Amino acid sequence: MPPSTSILVVGAGIAGLTAALSFAQAGFAVDIVERSERLEAVGAGLQLSPNALRVLARLGLDRERLNGVAATTVTLRSGRSGRTIAEIPVVSADGTAYLSLYRADLQSALLAAVAADPLITLTLGERCTALAQSADGTTLSFTRTDGSVAERTATIVIAADGVHSALCAALGLPAAVPSGDVAWRMTIDAAAQASSPGIQAWLGPRRHAVAYPVQAGRTTNLVLIGPDSDAAAGMAESATKTALMQRFRRWDPRLRGLIEAAGPATPWPLSTVDPDRSAPGMDGVIVIGDAAHAMLPYAAQGAAMAIEDGWTAAWAVTRASTPQEAARHYADVRTARLKRVRQRVAFHRRVYHLPALPAAARDLTLRLRSAESVARDLGWLYDWTPPER
Structure with missing residues (x-):
């Protein structure tokens, strides 16, 4: 479609x-x-694998601007003993890095790039409340904070308004559903800990924990994930270290030390979007990111898929002659990949939280596998390259 095509991102x-x-x-x-x-910025930290970093590199956002910390492996540990189960390689075949970073640093870098681009206009404080289609395109109604209503019409609308998407609700698409899991997020200042050993995950029955450096290593992000019954038991109200320490009282002393050293814990109930809302069947509307396919963080791909989606939506429009064709191009590229990523997330959810006996078999299997073999398993994910325009 020609560059004169009107584009509205929600x-x-x-x-x-x-x-x-x-x-x-x-x-x-x-x-x-x-x-x-x-x-x-919402949330403390995130991980970006090579597939996402290739997109950001094309947009001029390199590791230095992201303030990220490069990793070559992710260390999996037994939750109870802390013993190393496996070192999972995360660098792609072409050498593209894997970064852990502060979410605010990524958002700041993206916002700075948006502010510097004369082709982009950003409007705040307007909530999508209705939509309609006509021969002129899709018209969205936005309610401002003062109660007034603004209307905008565009040929292509990108719905990127998150897991509880108002635009998807206006389209009549299914709402997100609670997953039954909650993430407790906290940060640890460098002064309160020893030097960070990189990205680590502790696996145990019904729960796991992940810690990794952010802000160029000055801070550690710590996430504890378990059943939402933890929050229902009163932890959401107290959010105290004492309650969390009780939940992980029999776990690796190193992990308990991180919990003790961390700042306040913030509970984050995890919801999912299933089935995928990427193809709503309305001409000219493409749903991306968490609005389309919010997924659990077990494969650290939520942000990466959002970044892939953003690039691919623009690619699909550039090579199409109509809004319908753009939606088809987008679906052709994204549907199978997103399904496979979801399957990987579900697999990680099962194997991370195994009880003792199945976990022992899992650990033995991982110890017997070579790093090259494990890397091949993840090649389809990390070696993805943005489609060329």
């Missing part, structure tokens, strides 16, 4: 900002509309 999270930058790089003028009056 949502200024990772998916929406990446999409806007990708469209602008292809020569399209882009309007982004965000419901929040102020953009504030």
Whole structure:
């Protein structure tokens, strides 16, 4: 479609900002509309695998701008003993890095790039409340914080407004559902810990924990994931280290030391979108990121898939002649990949939380496998390359 095609992105999270930058790089003028009056980073840290970093590199965002910490492996440990189960290689076949980083640093880098691009306009404080289609395109109604209503019409609308997407609700798509898991997130300042040993995950029955360096190694991000009955038992109200220490009282002393050294714990109930909302069947609307396929963090691919989506949506529009064709191109590239990623997430969820006897078999299997063999298992994921425009 020609660069004169009107593009409207709903949502200024990772998916929406990446999409806007990708469209602008292809020569399209882009309007982004965000419901929040102020953009504030949500969450403490995230991991970006090589597949996502290739997109960011094409958008001019390198490791230095992201303030990330490179990793070559992820260390899996027994939750109880702390013994190393396996070192999982995470560098891709072409040598592209794997980064752990502070979510705010990624969002700041994306926002700075958006602010510097004359083709992108960002509007805050407007919530999508309705949509309609006509021969002119898709018209969205936005309610401002003062109660007034604004309407915008675009040929292509990118729905990137998160797991509880208002635009998807307006389309009549199924709502996100609770997964039954909750993530407790906290950070540890460098002064309160020894030097970070890289990305580590402790696996145990019904729960696991992940720790990794962010902010160029000055801070460690710690996430404890378990059943939401933890929060229902009163932990959400107290959010105390004492309650968390009780839940992990028989785990590796190193992990308990991290919990003790960490700042306040914030509970984050985990919801999923299933089935995928990527193809709503409305001409000119492409749903991306968590709005389309919010997934659990067991494969550390939520942000990566949002970034891939943003680039691919722009690619699909550039090579199409109609909105319908753009949606088909997007689905052709994304559907099978997202299904496979979901399957990997479900697999990790099962094997991370195994009880003692099955866990022993898992550990033995991993110890007997070579690093090359494990790397081949993840090659399809990490070696993905953004489609060329």
